[in-house]
Amino acid sequence: MPELPEVETIARTLSPQVVKQTVVATRVFYPATVEGFAPLHNLEGAEIVGVGRRGKLLLLQTTHQRKTECTGLALHLRMTGRVFVYPQNAEPNPHTRLILTLQGSLGCRQLFFDDARKFGRARLLTPQNLTHWNFWQTLGPEPLEMTAEMFTKRFTERRRTVKSLLLDQQIVAGIGNIYADESLFRARIHPATQAHHVSLKQLHTLFAHLQDVLLEAIAACGSSIKDYRTARGDAGSFQNAFNVYGRAQQPCLICHTTLQSTRIGGRTTVFCPRCQPITD
């Protein structure tokens, strides 16, 4: 389930494989994958000039196509989306949703977007698509680019639980279930604490740990639970550093108390009842 560190890793590993290559053809195998007002074939003729990330969105930046006003493609991998570059003769598999055929200094290659669960989405970057895309328009700031003051201000005086705010893409972009639970454990904050009951000092601690865990995860090329791979096909290794995610009923690595599992905002939440006391 690609979150910020996984998408960042994909962007970094994909970039050298696609930059300066031209999209010469596109194929759509599952039409619902493409959202918005512009068809995927509007990318044809454009050269990929960069690969970036915004929150959990992977961004392929292309040369501006004046006729279609297209400047790239946004991909949301959701849970099972994968991006790979294959040789010209590679055949689509049953999970292949999109293929961009690339031509350039690296020869003819194919950029595959595979997605078993069909939750992933692609959207062309055009003025109309961006204007009418509420998710894009309301997406919160990047956690690795915001200040501690920006972060804490978004959590104070809110009654929602601190975990649901961490997962809210309008509050902070790019955090999913893994890094929400891991940063709350490190900060020793119970995930069900209402945000207005978390002290300013605790919020600063949470922000510092959130940045730490994201940077460590990026350095480890992300967390591979099941589906996630880099754009080179490698697994990440940060799953080996989890303190709580996926460890319900196992002993806390700090105090050996049995880790508890609950549901917050519809998501499985694992925490240590001793290290993360409830404060209310």
Place this chain on the structure above:
DNA sequence: AGACCCCTGGAC
């Protein structure tokens, strides 16, 4: 704020 939906592979 919570429920349901979208989807399918894997665990049991």
Place this chain on the structure above:
DNA sequence: GTCCAGGGGTCT
């Protein structure tokens, strides 16, 4: 066969 994983949209 049943249940679960879960990001984001939508509806109540």
